[in-house]
Amino acid sequence: MSKLVKSKLVFGCGYLGRRVARRWRDRGHRVFVVTRSPDRAKLLGEEGLDPILADVSRFDTLSDLPPAETVLYSIGFDRKAGVSRHDVQVGGLGAVLDALPHETGRIIYVSSTAVYGETAGATVDEGTPCRPDRESGRILLAAEGLLRAHPLGRRSVVLRLAGLYGPGRIPRIQDLISGRPLSVAADAVANLIYVDDAAEIVLAADAVAKPPATYIVSDGHPVSRREFYRYLAALLHLPAPPFVAPGPSQGESSRGAGNKRVSNARMLAELDVTLTCPSYREGLAAITQVGLLP
DSSP states (O other), rough: OOGGGEEEEEOOOOOHHHHHHHHHHOOOOEEEEEEHHHHHHHHHHTTTTTEEEOTTTTTGGGGOOOOOOOEEOOOOGGGGGOOOOIIIIIIHHHHHHHHHTTOOEEEEEEEGGGGGOOOOOOOTTTSOOOOOOOOOHHHHHHHHHHHHSSSGGGEEEEEEEOOOETTTTTTHHHHHHHTEEESSSSSEEEOEEEEOOOOOOHHHHHHTSSSEEEEEEOOOOOHHHHHHHHHHHTEEEEEEEEOOOOOOOOOTTTTTTTTOOEEEEHHHHHOOOOOOOOOOHHHHHHHHHHOOOO
């Protein structure tokens, strides 16, 4: 196992994965990051990361993956990539697992609380049966099952993330600033986690969790979308926003799918983390105070 010391491998060096990669780098690890783009590979290399040009939807590009003590799979769905969500989340994960060296250490898979489905405002935790009612949730649950069934699954940690938000990622912020009505299910419950807290939780899962394990990653303070946007408007010294019912062509989250409250009790108890933004209030304040809105 000597080749694995201080080595990390990241699939999906985007909004969350890039933050995790930088944190590992700053802690003295050698961090390999996988990207399909030569231009992005150059940028990542300039950050002191080790880029690998590969595509999880093409098994032939995964033939030379390095051994690593930790692998993070945090690939989001990109509609412009020309491959389906299933191809990325299930097919891609399966290809990566089969291509990884046999001496690979821990696998951290970023999933979503969408695997629970809509529960009419009920509270769910890691023991709640998963009955996803959306395509995204069904695909992520299938990927979790694939990981558990794979020989590397016994070394895995699954992180079911609530809605990720932070600098540059607040839905409908331009509508709010412009005074346009917000087309969201205003009274449906949202579960959230600030992106920098999520990155620290990934590191904690790497250091503390005992695989195989599954954790809900959330700040533990569900909030209605109405209250979320009203609070943000107040921080920006804007009037309380008007709301309109979302239309059938809008995404499922806008229409109120996934109306549930998730518990982060296991995460807090077992991963020994202290959230810098323990609710949306601290998170939105952190973004607005340092001018990180678009």
